[in-house]
Amino acid sequence: MSMILSASVVRVRDGLPLSASTDYEQSMGMQECRKYFKMLSKKLSQLPDRCTLKTGQYNINFISSLGVSYMMLCTENYPSVLAFCFLDELQKEFITTYNMMKTNTAVRPYCFIEFDNFIQRTKQRYNNTRSLSTKMNLADMQTEIKLRPPYQISVSELGSANGFAHLPVTEYKGTGKISAAPHQRLEPVTLPGIVSFVLSLLCGALNLIRGFHAIESLLQNEGEDFSYVIAFFLGTAACLYQCYLFVYYTGWRNAKSFLTFGLICLCNMYLYELRNLWQLFFHVTVGAFSTLQIRLRQPQGKSPDYNV
Numbered sequence: 001m002s003m004i005l006s007a008s009v010v011r012v013r014d015g016l017p018l019s020a021s022t023d024y025e026q027s028m029g030m031q032e033c034r035k036y037f038k039m040l041s042k043k044l045s046q047l048p049d050r051c052t053l054k055t056g057q058y059n060i061n062f063i064s065s066l067g068v069s070y071m072m073l074c075t076e077n078y079p080s081v082l083a084f085c086f087l088d089e090l091q092k093e094f095i096t097t098y099n100m101m102k103t104n105t106a107v108r109p110y111c112f113i114e115f116d117n118f119i120q121r122t123k124q125r126y127n128n129t130r131s132l133s134t135k136m137n138l139a140d141m142q143t144e145i146k147l148r149p150p151y152q153i154s155v156s157e158l159g160s161a162n163g164f165a166h167l168p169v170t171e172y173k174g175t176g177k178i179s180a181a182p183h184q185r186l187e188p189v190t191l192p193g194i195v196s197f198v199l200s201l202l203c204g205a206l207n208l209i210r211g212f213h214a215i216e217s218l219l220q221n222e223g224e225d226f227s228y229v230i231a232f233f234l235g236t237a238a239c240l241y242q243c244y245l246f247v248y249y250t251g252w253r254n255a256k257s258f259l260t261f262g263l264i265c266l267c268n269m270y271l272y273e274l275r276n277l278w279q280l281f282f283h284v285t286v287g288a289f290s291t292l293q294i295r296l297r298q299p300q301g302k303s304p305d306y307n308v
Contacts, residue, residue, distance in 0.1 A: 003127045004086060005030070005058070007072040007119050008037065009094060009112065011103060012064050013185060015041035018106060019094075019115035021123065033058050033073055039158045044069045045185065052080070053153040061150065063087045068094065068103055081142045084150070086126045088141065093118050186249055186297050196293040197246055199286045204239030206283075207232045207267075210274075228274065235267040235283070242290045249299055257294040261287045 008020035036055055040047075044064060053060040054076065061083045062071040070090045074083055098112060106112075211232030218226060238260045245257050264287035268280050275283075 003078060004072055004074045004083070004123050007070070007086075007090065007123060009090065009115065010041045010044065010069045010071060011106070012044045012067050012069050013104075015044065016106060017041070017109050018068070018103060019110060019112040019119070021116055021119045030058075030073075033060065036060055036155075036158065037071060037073070040071065040153075041069075043158070047153070048151045050084070050148070050150040051153050052150045053155070053158075055155060059083070061087060063091060065091055066095065066100060070094070080150070081138055081145060082126055084145060085138055085141045086122060089122050090119065093122075186247075186299055189297070190293075192289075193246065193293045193297055196286070196290040197243055200239045200242045200246075200290045203283050203286050204236045204243075207235035207239065211236065228271065231267045231270045235264060235271075238263045238267065239287070239290075242287070242294065245294050246290065246297060254295055257291045261291040 006021045009018045010016065011018055033055060036053060037060065040053065040060065040062065044062075047064075049064045051062055057076050059074050059076055059078065060071065061074070061080070062069050063084065064070075068091075070087045072083060072087055072090075094112075094115060097115065097118075102112075211229055214229045214232055218229060241260050242257065242264075245253055245260070250256065265284055268275070268283050272280065
């Protein structure tokens with residue numbers, strides 16, 4: 001008999017279980033699926049927002065949105081369209097019931113366990129397909145799945161049960177490649193970091209304005225040096241790239257920030273004749289401050305094990 005067996009709500013950032021149905025069976029197959037749930041919860045930030053894992057006689061489906069993932073376990077012959085409609089209903093109800101502030105600041109596992117009541121009611125309704133009254137939603141979901149099918153996760157991609165194996169490079173239709181290196185989240189933003197971000201934007205804007213003025217001067221006076229225009233625009237690009245490095249994690253992030261700071265210093269040395277000492281000091285100091293904040297804002301450590 002095709003049916004939904006269980007469901008859970010998990011925070012994408014660290015795999016913290018927020019709510020779950022309480023009707024797990026004790027068969028060997030179900031116990032194995034618990035391990036897959038746990039392994040998937042640790043890798044949610046590395047995966048697309050709609051995925052399916054086939055594990056023999058069971059399928060695990062999940063969708064992720066606004067930092068929360070909605071996972072469900074069903075038999076292998078349960079229709080994929082119904083499965084994702086079920087998850088979509090859980091998502092809409094959870095977003096309506098709990099605001100993002102609560103989910104982001106939750107520290108205790110299963111702190112929204114009362115949501116299980118809605119999970120159980122919805123599960124019973126979807127297990128009795130004859131009584132479903134969501135034909136319009138089913139049609140919409142079927143069209144969406146055809147246009148953007150869920151990414152099929154293989155068991156081998158999850159690695160070992162200890163959760164330390166990384167996903168290999170895989171292709172996902174609609175989102176391109178998923179890198180073998182996991183997408184790491186950075187530590188929360190601090191006040192000095194915000195200040196450095198704003199100052200870097202300001203320096204970039206000042207360089208951009210001076211660059212346009214240099215172009216106007218070049219058009220009016222043929223003797224003007226075009227290299228000044230290049231220096232201004234390179235300074236703009238360097239400041240904006242520092243902002244990018246502060247916000248997003250990339251490989252060799254610290255080395256890139258130092259190289260960018262070096263470019264800012266070189267541009268300002270070249271523009272020595274067009275700027276006074278205070279202007280040069282301001283631009284170089286902001287570049288150094290932004291480089292420091294990029295260095296201080298490190299990737300978050302390993303997510304805690306919540307035994308889900």
